[in-house]
Amino acid sequence: MRRPTLTDIARAAEVSTATVSHALNGTGRLSPATRRRVRETATALGYGATVRTRTRTIGVAVTTYPRAWNYTEVAYFSRALTAATAAAHARGYALTTLPADRAADDTWHSLAVDGMLIMDSPRGDPMVQALRARGIPLVFDGAPGDPRPGDHWVDNDHVATTREVLDHLAAAGARRVALQSGNGDEHYARVVTRTYEEWCARRAVAPLVIPFDEGDDEGHAFDEVLGRIDAVHAVYDPGGRQLLAAAARHGLRVPEDLLLVCASEDPGYAETEPPVTTVTFYPERTARTAVSLLADLIEGERPAKGQADAACPVLVPAGLRPRASSRRRVMY
Template identity: 75%
Template sequence: MPGPTLTDIARAAEVSTATVSHALNGTGRLGAATRRRVRETATALGYGTRRTAPRTRTLGIAVTTFPAAWNYTEIAYFSRVVTAATAAAHTRGYALTTLPAVRAADDAWHSLAVDGMLVMDSPRGDPMVRALRARGIPVVFDGVPGDPLPGDHWVDNDHDATTREVLDHLAASGARRIALQSGNGDEHYARAVTAAYAGWCAERGADPLIVPFGVADDQGRAFDALLRGPVPPDAVYAAYDPGGHQLLAAAARAGLRVPHELRVVCASEDPAYAATRPPVTTVTLDPDRTARAAVGLLADLIEGRGERAPAPGRVVVPAALLVRASSGAQPTGWAWS
């Protein structure tokens, strides 16, 4: 014989089926007395004795920027997001499944067994997001979604303000011809950083110099023509994690000393930049705080759906500029040669 349904329990306990679901799954914001009464009613009716236990609540996390397969956990930013998101999910009683960055298998997203999804750097026309929305699965974004809807939730930095802070810092150090290494993806981050840089240049009557980021360009060959040109830049802001290492390699090939002839700033969470020669000035986007905020929003959406769900919109996480010698600063204990 089948066991009692949620409707049977709700009728006996004189509550809604949503309250029963929250009480049995440990979710929602129920009073202790209500939660206990519902569980006692369910036990009295034989709930759970003739059926399997409910599955563990699960969140998913993935990057959907690029269609090809790539291991985003090797990038310091994403690695820290995954680690912090796992800890935050466990604190809220959820498992966290890290999904591969393969957009070719779109069908899998129509049967993915998750209670909610954290999507990082979602581009416009993202088929994964369309599938999740169609299934009614709550989604929270790390970064502005490519196709935002009025009820969406996302956590992001102020990339316009951060980019301008970097450029102002380089200009204050004496740089007059600043280039940008920016991404060629369709995610909001690449578009926002590039737009801020172009606006900053236009306000000063400077020609924008943009070098596309290549994820497989370990030696920074994309910089060679620019750095060896008749009028090379005297500073570069690399908006992606490997950019600082790429620039140091390219500057060495071009015979340019950092920071004497080329100042360098890189957006990265890689602690190795503090030990390069010279140490590289970095921008931290605080992925740990971003992940905790995103998981908190996602759990609140799942547990308060239809009742006390959080208000939609953006949560802003401050970025920070960690100044080191590569951008013209001279910290104590560092001597320029």
């Protein structure tokens, strides 16, 4: 007997041959009912490809710091990865989370993925270079350190968000706002710091940038400046607790003596004393958008209008969540 072809299956299932190909290979945007009907038809006709289908795979990695660290313990990445996994499964993909210390080895030259979601990629990222050379579709969470025409990424408007935070602190009475920012090479730290310095320049105030150290639980980096500032914008998750610890050691009160805003997804900041004003970057929305875009690229879908010829981000709005730490208490 003649072996059935894709055309035979398409005719019997009353679909196109492209739909048959997607159904048998686990790709494309098909309804579960259509995918099941095509596969059942192929089985009934004796088509052997149904037993050779595989689940396509999306890889995820954070490559800002090329060392061993468990980024899944950070609230932003934990929430983003959960949402990314659900979004990948909804499109028929497995999602593989890769260790942070693999960016400098040879893993990327042989990694078996159909596409890669890269978070916080710095300039000169060796993992990006290797995957580009292999032609692996890439989508970035946060602007890539070395963007190229045609790159795709999902990010927040960090300029607008930083200005909103600083204006919020100024409206609450702050006159000398310090920024606690990273000295890493990721796009986020560079943009926030530059925006802060420009904001200070417009007010003829000298900027004061305090380096972030994730191991500084007691906030000793603030020791030399606490007498000269009345507000802090901490741009990384632990920064708010570090400032609270430093203020307690120096006998300063938040918010009476110091105002505080921290960029963090940690719900525990709503329970501190005082509750800390936070900035959320909505990691679930960012991750779902990035996975959807990456799946489209893997499946050969046309990119969104305006992204075909030049590097262009998809922006997800951030949100300021005011709490007691950035509100002066009125004394009667």
